[in-house]
Amino acid sequence: MWIFLDIDGVLVPEKKFDAPVGKDDLLKFDPHCLQIFEDVLQRYPEVFVVISSSWREIFTFDSIQPLFSPSIVERVVGFTPFLDPKIIHQFQYLRHQEVLEFLRQNNALEDFWVAIDDIREHYPSDTNVVVTDAYTGFDLSSALALELFLLAA
Template sequence: MLNSPVIFLDFDGVTHPRLCSPEELFSCLPRIEVVLQRHPKADVVISSSWRECHQLHDLRQHFDAGFRHRVVACTPAPKFDHREPTPPHVREFECLTWLEGNRPNSPWLAIDDAKSLFTCNCSNLLLTNGSIGFSESDALELHARLVSITAQTTATGCTNARGPLEDL
């Protein structure tokens, strides 16, 4: 499993629009799960600020029951002096810290709507439009990126992803 892809998942602006009603919370999550079902080796690590207020077990409850086992962890909460401005690229730093301690050398993607939390032109970022959340075009991009990652890591033990997303 060392070379299995890791998906770092934000919630607000990804699994639902950033500003939404309670009824809309996690309205985009099924679209993400459909893509990831086609990539059974990819695991999810929650990078959302929700991890600072909720336990992993509680966060998993937002996912389909058959998918929850693939939500393997949360990134570490930042340990910064909150009287100071948040360091730049903090979300990317959290992802890299988690990878270093848990899955060194694993391919990864972050699905997030906050470009400023990552280095400029971070190739591991799938940037969503936070006002709408994870869209159909994001689903196609996620699938394509996972196919590419899988093709690159097949020699190290990952299996190929299944076909196109014709049912999205």
């Protein structure tokens, strides 16, 4: 099973930017959001996490992966791929296409997956998406929605 994880609006809620943010705090997750997310993951050891976020355009995987706790870090396995810029205009749901390409590249098209994102419009209406409130990020409501998807898998 796979979780395709956005970061801004999920583990980095917009409320973080209500006050000025120092340079040293830019590459940090909200500890409350992270704890709630990881609490769900602890109950599902067969689930892997793939970063599906604009953060992959700014930061390396080696700088993002250690932001997760030691008990989870090895299950955070990579980024969704960048699609060919010559063809991306063809896709209505670019982030969804990146997920499908990751699954294709990993021979996992038949595997269960769920996305966590603060923007529902990145995915077609018939896909499994936990939509977070961008201002508050991943919260108990998001955790319940994720748990329901994982239980149904």
